[in-house]
Amino acid sequence: MRPNDYNDLLKKIKCTDDFRSRMQQKLSSAPAETTEYADSVSGTEVITAKHSWGRFAAMAAAFVLVCGAVGGGAYHFARINNKTEESTNINTDEKASVYSRLKANKDCYNAEIKLWEDLSGDIYSKSNIDKDKIFEYFDHFDMSRGIEADDFTSTLRGIKIFFNGTDDKAKGVTYSFELFDNGELRLTEKVKSEERVSYHSYIDGQRVFNDILYMLVDDEEAIAEFEKVTTKELENEITNGFKNNPYDKAYYYIADENRQEEYTLTGRESFAHQLMAFEWERASVISGDVNHYYLGFAATEDGYLQFSSGMTYKLKNDSDLESFKSVLASHLKLNEFGTDASKEDILNAFHEGYNGGRARFRVDDGQFTEETECTLENFESFKDEISELEWVTCETSNRQIYRDFYVAGALISRNGYLYPQSSGTHQCAYKLKNESDIEKLCEICDKYITKNTNENANENDSIYSKLTANKENYSVDLDDDIKKKDIDKDILFEYLDKYDMTSEIGPSSYTSSDKKITVFFRKIGEEKKNYSYVGATERYDYKLVIYDTGTFTWTENDNGKEKLTMHRFDDGGKIYQDIIDIFADR
DSSP, X not given: OOHHHHHHHHHHSOOOHHHXXXXXXXXXXXXXXXXXXXXXXXXXXXXXXXXXXXXXXXXXXXXXXXXXXXXXXXXXXXXXXXXXXOOOOSOOSOOSOHHHHHHHTGGGEEEEEEEEETTTEEEEEESSOOHHHHHHHHTTSOTTEXXXXXXXXXXXXXXXXXXXXXXXXXXXXXXXXXEETTSEEEEEEEETTEEEEEEEEOTTHHHHHHHHHHHHXXXXXXXXXXXXXXXXXXXXXXXXXXXXXXXXXXXXXXXXXXXXXXXXXXXXHHHHHHHHTSOEEEOOOOOSXXXXXXXXXXXXXXXXXXXXTSOEXXXXXXXXXXXXXXXXXXXXXXXXXXXXXXXXXXXXXXXTTOOSEEEEXXXXXXXXXXXXXXXXXXXXXXXXXXXXXXXXXXXXXXXXXXXXXXXXXXXXXXXXXXXXXXXXXXSOEEEESSGXXXXXXXXXXXXXXXXXXXXXXXXXXXXXXXXXXXGGGEEEEEEETSOBSSOOHHHHHHHHTTSOOSOOOOGGGOOOOSOEEEXXXXXXXXXXXXXXXXXXXXXXXXXXXXXXXXXXXEEEEETTEEEEEEEEOTTTTHHHHHHHHHHTTO
16 A cells, blocks of 8 residues: 555544544655555455565465475465454354454543563553544454464564453453554453454554554654664574575575576574674565565565565665675575576676677786787677587686686686676576587687787777776876875776776666766876867876766777767676775775
């Protein structure tokens, strides 16, 4: 349900102006991501008790099918979508629901609220709260429907509301609401030693939980304390999550491709401790089709964890994201290098912005290794012939990848290896399945790639290769988001050499930003020399502009005649921040 839909719904519900005002204020804040709804909502129609997990649920179900049902949380996904009648575990002749019986006799009761957390106990309590607000809110749900007790999952944090009789009319009957932060509710009617219980689960349960919290509690300090993610809470979720997956397997779901890669899960205990060492905050359910690992719970590379209990967390500090990715990489290993790669895998390994033309050949990846400028003709045919060979996956750390290799939209080693340069994080490289095909690979490379002669080398050279060939002749200054004069250029070139600084992109793939670093390369001794053309504002021979969006530009300035090329780093904004960090204290 979107916030606007919810506001419209509030207008149709008979409630006090104060209640309506507070709810609208709550909804006017930054909206949480919304999940799918099984049934549309209009006026006070029934909202069916149902969770929507999207692709995450599909992955969990697939895991059960592949690895076998393991009970507990793993099977929870399949059952939580069931529409069930109210639980009748207590023998009674009364057909009315627990909620309707309480509402019919609400004037006989006072209401007390408690915020409860498993480790700390009661964090906050208040007596004689406005019980009418509670009924006004829950009246737009069909409280006669529920889920079975076996489908109910409590968590370590909840809102408890107790209804205690004010006079003899209550006849000793008491009621309690226990709403947990996964959006599941337990209603209990107690008559002496006998209990009647109903269980409920709400669409967008986190929204329901937060609505009740902010509607009934006006103590900001208590709410802040209650909203903290404790180590105990996270430990409980991770422990239960791993119980869903007793196997040393994990799966990486690739968005929009309807496929998954199998990984080996290593070091569960240290993995859990490393995850708990980060600071986390509560988040909305992951929505949409996103890349994620499933290892008994979901983990995304942008810092989210989601559990079968319905709880979702995200990293509190963006600065922890790279460390978080390193933790994932150290415990999740792509399975069985040596598995066959498809023709599509090889075709997709090439950079999207590369269309042939300029290529380079290097003997190794050392910092000061010279490279030979080359020209690749008929790129599509080249890719097609390469992909017709038989390839298997291999580790990216294999040093043979970086021996006698071409940089031509991908790294192609004459030793029979190919390392992708397409966008995204690459979990593997490729090597020829049959050593006998190495000769065929070299023949294909020699057929389409030719080394440039001295006569046409300058014409085909990239701006970066021209600069690096004569880098000792230039001083380097930083401007804009970090200002430094005459920096250590060897450190800069050593860092940039790790990346493809030459493959170009088109304007449609280029995104600039106000956050940028400008690097000026000026010929030593000519830094203050006046320009000889009209409109000169800044002397430089070469200029590199790096944006926090991951794109960058090279400009070659030939006495006012500027040549500009556009490029993109695969690692996004990391390079922008790295340059600032490297030279901040130098």
